[in-house]
Amino acid sequence: MESFSGLESSPSNQIESIQELTHVQQWTDNIFEMPWLSENIEVDHATINRVAVERLEMFSITPSIKSNYNGAVNDTSPLYSLDGWSSKDVKMVKPVKPIKSKRGCYIRRSSWTSTNITSYTDDGHSWRKYGQKEIINATHKRNYYRCSHKFDQGCQATKQVQKIEDEPPKYKITYNRHHTCKNFLSTPQIFLDSTDDNDTSVLLSFENNGPSFSLDKHEEPNNGFSSLDSSYNQTSSFDYNVSHNLIMSDSSWPVSQTSSRLDLEEVILTRVYSPI
DNA sequence: AAAATTTGACCACG
DNA sequence: CGTGGTCAAATTTT
Numbered sequence: 001m002e003s004f005s006g007l008e009s010s011p012s013n014q015i016e017s018i019q020e021l022t023h024v025q026q027w028t029d030n031i032f033e034m035p036w037l038s039e040n041i042e043v044d045h046a047t048i049n050r051v052a053v054e055r056l057e058m059f060s061i062t063p064s065i066k067s068n069y070n071g072a073v074n075d076t077s078p079l080y081s082l083d084g085w086s087s088k089d090v091k092m093v094k095p096v097k098p099i100k101s102k103r104g105c106y107i108r109r110s111s112w113t114s115t116n117i118t119s120y121t122d123d124g125h126s127w128r129k130y131g132q133k134e135i136i137n138a139t140h141k142r143n144y145y146r147c148s149h150k151f152d153q154g155c156q157a158t159k160q161v162q163k164i165e166d167e168p169p170k171y172k173i174t175y176n177r178h179h180t181c182k183n184f185l186s187t188p189q190i191f192l193d194s195t196d197d198n199d200t201s202v203l204l205s206f207e208n209n210g211p212s213f214s215l216d217k218h219e220e221p222n223n224g225f226s227s228l229d230s231s232y233n234q235t236s237s238f239d240y241n242v243s244h245n246l247i248m249s250d251s252s253w254p255v256s257q258t259s260s261r262l263d264l265e266e267v268i269l270t271r272v273y274s275p276i
Numbered sequence: 277a278a279a280a281t282t283t284g285a286c287c288a289c290g
Numbered sequence: 291c292g293t294g295g296t297c298a299a300a301t302t303t304t
Contacts, residue, residue, distance in 0.1 A: 136293070
């Protein structure tokens, strides 16, 4: 990805890019300051995975957005400017079609997709079911959820839950679009005592990967899946290297007692940026 | 009463 | 034209 070609183009572009990256960095920092990390509140690892992916993806998306965005966009969608990250930015990667208002008329979006296969359906977000569909060649109906904060915060995130196995329950969960709402895990307070150490680690993650930073973490062979069993109960230490292990390291996150054991789970993340 | 779910209609896409 | 994603009225739940 030649995302950072704009960095050398002009001083103003540099400043703009640096400001944006700083912003992304701060956002990424927040994930490590969530109460559920420091207080050991139970949370499923898929949630952490997904939020981490969402935030780290900004490293690769945003600069390319800047360079491709020449201001000539017939984008009539609302600008959800929460924390400075807008859905308008995300939408740059795909063509815009006219928005109709009639029932059933909608825009098929595929700007971002993440597919998980888990043994539970609950993640940290609050969802509102809006549809259910019989899918051919599928034994169970597919459920459609949108973020509960679609209207009060304009969050455009949706997910589909498809049960693909009964005995050990297994669900294919497809997430569409990023959460822009701020009600993650319904835990309102965010610790504000950010330290420079955290900043450094995140910055390192960026610098180490350079301009062609990619999120295809499946390429890391010894990470994650094989070590699920051995490290399952060692949840006390979070000696993670932020730059490498966060995305696919499912092993050490506390898991709710009501959900199935982690060692039953096979988590597959596939992320798609589709130009349609 | 308000919020959440169910359900059939509607429409985009292949 | 069939399938799947979304809308929104009706219904149920809280």
